[in-house]
Amino acid sequence: MSDAEAFIRAHTAIARPALVPEIALHLATEITPIWQATEAWLAQEGIEPPFWAFAWPGGQALARTVLDTPALAAGKRVLDFAAGCGIGAIAAALAGAAAVEAAEIDDMALAATRLNAALNGVAVATPPGDVVGSACRWDLILAGDVCYEAPMTAHILPWLRAMAGAGAEVWIADPGRAYLPVAGMTLLSRHRVPTTRELEDREERQVTIHRLLP
Template sequence: MLKEITSLILKHTLVSRRHLTPELALRLITPDCPLWRAGEGDVPFKDPFWAFYWPGGQATARYILDNGESVKNLRILDIGCGCGAGSIAAAKMNAKQVLANDIDKYAVTATNINAELNKVNLETNTDNLIGDDCEHFDTILIGDMFYDEEFANVLFKWLDRISANGKTVLIGDPGRHGLTEKRRSRMTLLAQYKLPSDSAMENNGFTHSTVWKLN
């Protein structure tokens, strides 16, 4: 099964550096891929969110690459890792341990492919870790997960709890409606980035993305 998943990912994606973190080579579905214009019935993946480099993930990875001390010698958990960019950035910046977590087996396979492409070592996991106490990690990465108010409510309560227990929570987000003003008031803005034109076009018109730290 793993071999089949790997083969599908390699067949339907292209290596791209046309994003906010050109240091990272990532296999993605880009406008140059036939799947970009394919109808739903022609797509061999169900909800291939992992095949796109979302703006929150781009901002988180950019921040880590620019601020390596934020992860150096720390244990990093990347929740909803998608293509694995945040995890790969942390591994490049000498994190002590990196666990890329996503409930989608295609995502963790893509992450392993991308990690090998970038010559870094990390671990992957498909358990649902939302709600976990994360006792074995220092920093939690969250990218593009405030897309739905109901889920955002569950997510924020959990993040608030683990932050209160001493974990650092970094949130990458381009301004999705789930990251409300009330929630942002509980955070510190660490960085804002202008997305490259290709990324803005591929991400429904978002032109900027931000990184927040939960207080």
Template sequence: MINKETFILENTSPLPCLNIPAIKLYQADEIHDLWHMTEAEIGKIGLDPPFWAFPWAGGEALALYILENPETVRGKKVLDFASGSGLVGIAAKKAGASLVLANDIDAFACEAIRLNARLNHVSIEIDNNNLVKNGSHFQNSFDVILAGDVFYDKTMSETVISWLKLFDRSKTAIFIGDPARAYLPVEWMEAKTSFKLHVSKAIEDNSFKHVTIWQMKP
């Protein structure tokens, strides 16, 4: 069985985020074997695709929005849904959230979140449950839900938006960072702002990405 902490530390380096250099994450780049592994090779060693090893544009834009608008989370209980690296949750904690729960169904992501939180000297709680299937008891637990780049797959998008609709948006503000993914349910969203971000051409097929921050309508 792979030791998650050892695997992450051996296959990543602590690097600043391209657009938020004050936050560092354990990231894979060209010097790491993980960067060059195919999906089949990753599967052979029992890993899900390592989304946690990169700061994706949707999450980075959402983190930037939170840091520029700290009143969004200050003193509030925050859920960082489908957290990946933990970047958005880390930003929320730095912006003054009273509590941050970072959730991801990938156990390696949860370990990466723990390591990244420690790297950035913040304390966040971590949850590995599938909240969409089993998280109805959380519906009145958070003031803010943050989700970076979760509408890239049709089936997942339909499932996630159905779950988010269950929340009383007069009590729970829901913010999405989305780089123009095909399955974003725009009819449920109100645009707040947008960012043009530097991104890794190797993982995003471009050097820049336009990302919109959306708030889910009441």
């Protein structure tokens, strides 16, 4: 076990997200303690929040969709983009995907995804580095909660559109974040996802899943 995996085990508990109880994950219950502990462990201040420690609404909606309709992922090459805890990747693997990758620029998130995949008895590849700019090697790309900041949206959206143009299905699951594009998408479904005021400003989020057009 890596040091990162040991840290995650020590600072989280195994829980099942409200919308996707079939999947068990190493999760935190409060954001401030895990954030402070991560900064102390990495000996860095001002790091990004530990997104890997929570099952965010967009990821839950994607996982629920895949598990409810496994034919959408079965036999396909699937990428869980900005995977966080890896819930989308795990759902795709459980649905019978031919190969599953989780993409993250945060090494802690990749460690969390490996732990969570093992917890659920599935195989998920976790190559390091920024996948943006790579050539398309996937049939389905899942992207949950990725439009919460303008710089990130500007960085990823042209590449995701290029992936759609190269033949991949690209699904963006969004719980009402500020920078979701308003054009060039087709609505696939809506989901009501329970959340907590520890993470959100309400106890439930409505998540829309759109297919991104080239």
